[in-house]
Amino acid sequence: MLRIRFHGRGGHGVKTASRIVGTAAFLSGFYAQDSPIYGAERRGAAVAAYTRIDTKPICERGAVAEPDLILVVDETLLADPAAGVRVGCEFASALLVNSGKEGTALATELRLPCPILTLDLTAVVLAVVGRGSAQSAVLGAAACALAGLGPLERVLEAVQRELVELGLEADEQARNLEAARRVYADLSAVPARPRLPASGQVELHRPTLAKGAASRPIILAVGNAAARHTGRWRVFRPVIDQEACTRCGVCFALCPDGAITLDERAYPVIDYENCKGCMMCYQECPVHCISERQEVQAW
Ligand code: SF4
Ligand code: SF4
Structure with missing residues (x-):
């Protein structure tokens, strides 16, 4: 199974990005599962989304703790332990950060046990799409390129399906597709990539439930807003x-x-x-x- 984890903030489009990858995988004949996780927080809060891809039905559920690929839309999340970007990064073949910095400089700064790639996705979105912080199309295209999903036309079809579902106007769809095309082309040649799904036994994930107070939210300190x-x-x-x-x-x-x-x-x-x-x-x-x-x- 190939597991991809996206990190961003509410409004960045990580949920739609995970759907784009799931749709691209589905159109390529794989089983796919995508899901976001966010709480009651609003736009700007740290959120994550997951895509699982396999050649067999996917029984595993929940958060991806051992990702093959991690994509981070906002590099400030790397300094926020609560965002959980570093969780399981030792399993990842690559961690892509949306940043204008050099990957080697960021690797030295972050000291993460996996290869770090950087690409300024925001610059591409601002140049091609115009204003706006939603980066779902470029993020989905980036994940597809790094996961080896293709060809480009199929990835763009997946992008368009999701953008249509969001109700974007035709011209905005076209600009997002152009941005996705550029990012896919930029990352397709990158050698650091996870393995494509191989056939084999799918392990069932068995969640354990904590009892009593541990299983419900508690306000530990009042008046701390x-x-x-x-x-x-x-x-x-x-x-x-x-x-x-x-x-x-x-x-x-x-x-x-x-x-x-x-x-x-x-x-x-x-x-x-x-x-x-x-x-x-x-x-x-x-x-x-x-x-x-x-x-x-x-x-
Ligand atoms: S100042 Fe403007 S951007 Fe900031 S929280 Fe208020 S409405 Fe939103
Ligand atoms: S003009 Fe604009 S910035 Fe000034 S008070 Fe009105 S809404 Fe606020």
Whole structure:
């Protein structure tokens, strides 16, 4: 069985990426299973998704603890133990990080026991698709290329099927397909890749259930919400141009996290410690004086 694990933040499209790979595998005649895992957190929170591919029915369920391939959309997740990017990376043939850094530099920095590849997927998305943080098409194409799934036309068919299901307009589909095509071409020649599924006995995963308190969520310390700085979830940072701001207060009223306050002159001020980057203020500002900048700070 080939196991692929995706790490990103809510809004990056890791769930759709896992579906793209599953669909590409299915179209290639394999059994495939894809699933995401996320809690009640919103856009920007760390999420993961999994794809399993085999030549036999897949009975294994749950999180992938021993991945053959890991793809990370946001390199700041590598420093977040709660995101679990490093779990089982000693089993991986490759870990692809969406980064503009050299793979060798990142390998030295991270000291992970598996080969590290880098590709600036965000740059491709921004150049070809335009604005937006959803990277499902390029991420799915990257995983297909590294897993040896192909040919390109079949991968693009899988991408398109998923984008149609999401309801994207035809021109947006076309731009995503072009971005996916570029990423697939870039990564198809990479030698570090996992084994394709081989036939053999599929092991059943038998979950064990803990009893009592261990099996249900508990709040161990009350009143600690203020310590949870959601600013680290941000992929894009809203920046207000005060020269153009009319002080209408729309962003202040609509920010779902109360991360915008008004100063003594009624100009909005963003609390970057807690702004999670949902970009609702950017979307709703009537005079478009809020811009989005790609977040580069690793907290
Ligand atoms: S400040 Fe803007 S981007 Fe940040 S949480 Fe509020 S609405 Fe979302
Ligand atoms: S919505 Fe735009 S114009 Fe209105 S207060 Fe916010 S930044 Fe200023």
